[in-house]
Amino acid sequence: xxxxxxxxxxxxxxxxxxxxxxxxxxxxxxVEEIVLADQVGxxxxxxxxxxRKEFADSANTLILAAAASMTKNIRLTSSVTVLSAADPxxxxxxxxxxxxxxxxxxxxxxxxxxxxxxxxLFGYDLKDxxxxxxxxxxxxxxxxxxxxxTWRGGHRPAFTNLGVYPRPVQNPLPVWxxxxxxxxxxxxxxxxxxPLVLAIIGGNPLRFAPIVKLYKEAGARAGHDPxxxxxxxxxxxxxxxSTELAVEKYFPPTQATMNxxxxxxxxxxxxxxxxxASCTLExxxxxxxxxxxxxxxxxxxxxxxxxxxxxxxxxxxxxxxDVMKAVELLGTEVAPRVRAQLS
Numbered sequence: 650x651x652x653x654x655x656x657x658x659x660x661x662x663x664x665x666x667x668x669x670x671x672x673x674x675x676x677x678x679x680v681e682e683i684v685l686a687d688q689v690g691x692x693x694x695x696x697x698x699x700x701r702k703e704f705a706d707s708a709n710t711l712i713l714a715a716a717a718s719m720t721k722n723i724r725l726t727s728s729v730t731v732l733s734a735a736d737p738x739x740x741x742x743x744x745x746x747x748x749x750x751x752x753x754x755x756x757x758x759x760x761x762x763x764x765x766x767x768x769x770l771f772g773y774d775l776k777d778x779x780x781x782x783x784x785x786x787x788x789x790x791x792x793x794x795x796x797x798x799t800w801r802g803g804h805r806p807a808f809t810n811l812g813v814y815p816r817p818v819q820n821p822l823p824v825w826x827x828x829x830x831x832x833x834x835x836x837x838x839x840x841x842x843x844p845l846v847l848a849i850i851g852g853n854p855l856r857f858a859p860i861v862k863l864y865k866e867a868g869a870r871a872g873h874d875p876x877x878x879x880x881x882x883x884x885x886x887x888x889x890x891s892t893e894l895a896v897e898k899y900f901p902p903t904q905a906t907m908n909x910x911x912x913x914x915x916x917x918x919x920x921x922x923x924x925x926a927s928c929t930l931e932x933x934x935x936x937x938x939x940x941x942x943x944x945x946x947x948x949x950x951x952x953x954x955x956x957x958x959x960x961x962x963x964x965x966x967x968x969x970x971d972v973m974k975a976v977e978l979l980g981t982e983v984a985p986r987v988r989a990q991l992s
Contacts, residue, residue, distance in 0.1 A: 650950065650991050651957040652984040654686055654976060655695030655728040655883060658706040661909070661966045664901045670966065672705035676712060678969045682976055683716035687723035689980025695728030695758065695883075695959055700766040710743040717751035726756035728846070728883065728959065729827040733781040734767035736805065737789035738813055745817040753818035758846050759786065760827035761834075777804065783837075790841070793821050825881065828860075835860045839867030844879035847955070851933050854884070855952055881957035882949065885964055886935030888942050888978040889971075895936050900924055902965030935960060939982035946983070947990045958987075 658679050662669045683694045694716070696709040706712065713725040725747060730740055740757070748755035761782045762768075768775050784802045792798050792813040801807040825844045828834035838845040845864050847857055865875040885903070889895035900921065907919035917923075927934040935942045946958050960979060963972055 650946075650987055651692035651881075652946070652979065652987060653691045653693030653695065653723070653957070653959055654682070654979065655697065655726075655959045655961050656682070656706070656963075657697040657699060657704045657961075658712070659703060659906070659963065659966050660705055661703050661902070661906055663966050664905045675705050675966075678972075679712060680716050680719070681969075682972060683713075683723065683725070684719050685973055685976050686980060687716075687720035689977050690984065691723060691976070691980045692984075693724040693726060693756075693957065693959070695726045697728050698731050698762075698767070699764055700770050701764075710747050713755070714747050714750050717747060717754070720751070720754075722754075724754045724756055725751055726823075726825075727758055729758040729760035729762070731762035731764075731767045732759040732785050732789065733761050733778065734771045734773050735785070737785045738792055741789060741792045741813060741822070742815070744822060745815050748817035748819055748822055749815060755817065755819070756823040756825065758825040758827040759789065763829055763848075773804075780804070786837075786841075789824065793824065825879075827883075830857055830860050832860060832863055835864040836867040839864040839869075839873070839878065840871045842868060842871065842873040842878070844881065846881040846883055846957075846959075847953075848883045849933055850883075850885050850961075851927070853931050854882075854933055854949055855931060858953055861954055879957065880953065880955040881959065882953065882955045883959040883961055884933060884935055885961045886942060887962050888935075888937070888939060888960075888975045888983055890938065890974075890978070892937035892941050895938065896924075896928070898967065898971055899936055899963070902963060902967055904965075906965035939978055939986060942979075943983045943986035943990070946987050950987075950991065 658675055660672055660675050686694050696712050697706045698709050700707050709727050744755050744757050784804055797812050799809045825846050826838035827846045829848050861880055868878045869875045887895050887899035904919050926932055928936045935945050
């Protein structure tokens with residue numbers, strides 16, 4: 650079981666003071682969090698991609714590269730790269746560069762993007778949402794697997810017999826598919842033999858078991874060994890010295906942020922009752938002391954079959970010291986408990 654953290658580099662108003670830190674400060678804080686994650690033995694750290702004022706993660710490869718030279722073992726990934734609104738050649742070059750700087754520790758998680766702010770910014774039409782992703786994923790995998798490439802598609806200028814550089818340390822450079830549970834996404838990942846990341850942020854996570862089954866079955870039909878098809882889980886949560894303290898620190902900023910974005914997406918109000926239900930064993934939030942969070946990871950892994958777990962934190966802005974403490978506890982207390990139970 651690999652365990653790590655991912656973040657969207659949030660810069661939302663502090664629920665207690667009303668103040669919002671600068672993008673620059675939060676970027677520096679995240680680099681410190683990645684360095685600490687490496688020091689406490691976590692396996693991976695992911696940085697998302699958004700293009701709006703509440704998040705400072707629009708250039709996630711630069712953030713990861715800043716941390717690469719200050720870390721030794723931790724793997725560094727996007728979570729996710731909005732491939733539909735990007736140039737796959739440039740995406741590959743950026744991650745191949747990160748792979749060189751980190752000496753073979755780069756990965757990428759690519760997706761269509763549940764937050765669609767990148768589409769108008771870079772001149773793409775949302776009516777091409779599905780087609781863009783399929784075409785660009787095809788090109789990304791082609792430049793990953795071949796140094797010299799000829800390409801023609803419907804949404805990018807063609808090119809003939811050109812090299813794409815630099816080449817990464819890893820061959821092939823790991824590419825994961827990120828999904829919110831869309832069956833077609835799971836099937837696509839299975840057919841291509843690519844590892845799958847499921848973002849489960851609400852409801853009962855056990856309802857994703859059929860998605861995992863679809864993924865494995867699609868992979869098997871395409872000739873891939875199902876035992877080698879990896880599944881990762883991305884879920885929201887927070888670790889503190891006690892469950893009471895975790896709830897006290899985590900609930901207010903999470904509620905504020907969930908309700909802010911919930912209005913945009915038509916979600917219902919996120920209440921304390923919803924929060925408490927989500928913190929139960931079969932809920933979607935991983936909030937509590939080290940034992941509580943570890944037990945829940947183990948429980949869900951046995952039902953969903955994932956071999957990598959991302960704890961996304963924070964959801965709303967929290968004091969940097971609190972986030973650092975949670976990273977420390979995840980590495981020094983949660984991860985050892987999980988590995989001991991699963992072994």
